[in-house]
Amino acid sequence: MKDSYSYVVLGLGGLGSAACYWLSRRFGAEVLGIEQFEMGHVRGESQDHSRIIRLTYHTVPYVRFAQQAYQAWSEVEAESGEQVVVKTGELNFWPRQTTLDEAAYNDSMAACGVPFEILEASEIRRRFPEFRFDDDIHAVYQPDGGLVGAIKANEVHRRLARRNGATLVDNMPVTKIRQVNGGYEITAGGRTIGAEKIVVAGGPWTNRLLAHFGVEIPLLVTHEQVTYVDSPNLPHFTPERFPVWIWMIHDNYYGFPVYGAPGVKIAKDRFKPTDPDSRGFEPHAGNEHDVLRFLEDHIPRAAGPVLYTKTCLLTHTPDADFVLDRIPGHPNCVCTVGATHAFKFASVIGRTLSELVADGSTPADISAFRFDRPGLKMPAVWDLPEG
Numbered sequence: 057m058k059d060s061y062s063y064v065v066l067g068l069g070g071l072g073s074a075a076c077y078w079l080s081r082r083f084g085a086e087v088l089g090i091e092q093f094e095m096g097h098v099r100g101e102s103q104d105h106s107r108i109i110r111l112t113y114h115t116v117p118y119v120r121f122a123q124q125a126y127q128a129w130s131e132v133e134a135e136s137g138e139q140v141v142v143k144t145g146e147l148n149f150w151p152r153q154t155t156l157d158e159a160a161y162n163d164s165m166a167a168c169g170v171p172f173e174i175l176e177a178s179e180i181r182r183r184f185p186e187f188r189f190d191d192d193i194h195a196v197y198q199p200d201g202g203l204v205g206a207i208k209a210n211e212v213h214r215r216l217a218r219r220n221g222a223t224l225v226d227n228m229p230v231t232k233i234r235q236v237n238g239g240y241e242i243t244a245g246g247r248t249i250g251a252e253k254i255v256v257a258g259g260p261w262t263n264r265l266l267a268h269f270g271v272e273i274p275l276l277v278t279h280e281q282v283t284y285v286d287s288p289n290l291p292h293f294t295p296e297r298f299p300v301w302i303w304m305i306h307d308n309y310y311g312f313p314v315y316g317a318p319g320v321k322i323a324k325d326r327f328k329p330t331d332p333d334s335r336g337f338e339p340h341a342g343n344e345h346d347v348l349r350f351l352e353d354h355i356p357r358a359a360g361p362v363l364y365t366k367t368c369l370l371t372h373t374p375d376a377d378f379v380l381d382r383i384p385g386h387p388n389c390v391c392t393v394g395a396t397h398a399f400k401f402a403s404v405i406g407r408t409l410s411e412l413v414a415d416g417s418t419p420a421d422i423s424a425f426r427f428d429r430p431g432l433k434m435p436a437v438w439d440l441p442e443g
């Protein structure tokens with residue numbers, strides 16, 4: 057490790073690892089990434105086999121950003137020779153009681169030229185016989201949807217960054233950041249490191265890091281979990297045969313085909329506030345019960361005993377939009393917050409962070425993700441149904 061670097065990335069989860077990779081393409085050995093725990097630890101947001109990637113979004117800028125996300129992942133795949141995106145198709149079920157605006161999703165996709173089909177219940181049954189729903193449910197099918205192999209993608213970003221000359225270190229918690237002579241001095245793991253420019257990608261710990269810049273934003277960290285189910289019919293639930301799916305209500309159910317572990321994956325948002333340092337790792341039995349019940353009722357051939365349930369954290373912003381901007385008062389420092397749905401965008405967010413911190417601007421439309429937007433004002437109003 058050197059004593060100083062041009063670019064230092066704080067936090068090596070999904071977004072920080074991506075930022076290291078994209079910075080390393082231009083600045084090689086001038087890039088340092090620092091992680092407080094061991095590389096690939098399970099205390100944050102990014103370490104599971106799969107995360108949904110989709111073009112089905114409720115605004116045109118999000119759909120466009122999602123299109124760019126697929127392009128960024130294909131560059132990573134081409135450079136690494138590893139497949140990280142698996143297209144399975146995506147089925148979004150629209151129950152009558154939803155408070156989400158289906159037209160906003162469909163209109164935004166149409167405006168961006170994204171193909172999709174609206175399927176009535178009889179058509180869902182014919183084309184996707186694993187699902188059982190009443191006749192008042194319809195679905196939107198989008199063929200590009202699928203999953204990103206999250207654990208794999210994080211490893212690939214870090215491996216490529218190292219290959220480009222970047223230094224990535226773990227078990228080095230950043231405890232102090234000080235502005236000195238136009239740059240910064242970072243204290244981490246008992247060492248002091250100089251930095252010209254900084255990327256903050258601290259996930260649930262973001263406000264702890266932003267405090268060193270005299271900045272705080274309204275963030276809520278919640279405890280979540282996903283359940284892998286030991287289905288007796290696994291061959292029916294491979295990525296070639298079974299799509300990712302979402303039950304489109306606020307505290308939604310969603311699921312995946314078999315990938316990374318020998319089980320069908322299902323989850324339901326829990327939204328249980330927690331502290332990232334004192335959280336527990338025990339699964340919530342009620343949530344496990346709910347997801348198993350959902351499978352029995354709606355995807356019965358996937359139902360079976362729990363293989364395992366894995367807990368993780370989510371970081372919420374009040375308006376559910378990302379933070380992706382320069383830190384107020386610190387034009388050489390940028391920050392990102394994934395706002396509960398960023399993994400699919402990890403690589404393009406990494407690229408955007410690298411452009412913002414290196415060039416001061418980016419071609420991506422990130423106006424909705426600014427620090428000074430009305431939706432990010434303190435005090436926050438949280439509208440999360442706790443389950």
Ligand SMILES: Cc1cc2nc3c(=O)[nH]c(=O)nc-3n(C[C@H](O)[C@H](O)[C@H](O)COP(=O)(O)OP(=O)(O)OC[C@H]3O[C@@H](n4cnc5c(N)ncnc54)[C@H](O)[C@@H]3O)c2cc1C
Pocket residue numbers: 066067068069070071072090091092093099100101102103106107108109228229230231257258259260261262264265280281282323368369370392393394395396397398399400401
């Ligand atoms: C159950 C669940 C399901 C999800 N499903 C999806 C989905 O289907 N699709 C999707 O797109 N997104 C999904 N998400 C959201 C997505 O996973 C997150 O938005 C994304 O992983 C956030 O990554 P991150 O790098 O910001 O956070 P993290 O992965 O938590 O990384 C932050 C890192 O910063 C490090 N750090 C913090 N403070 C310090 C410090 N002081 N010094 C050094 N290092 C520090 C932490 O240790 C951590 O490793 C889901 C999230 C969860 C929990």
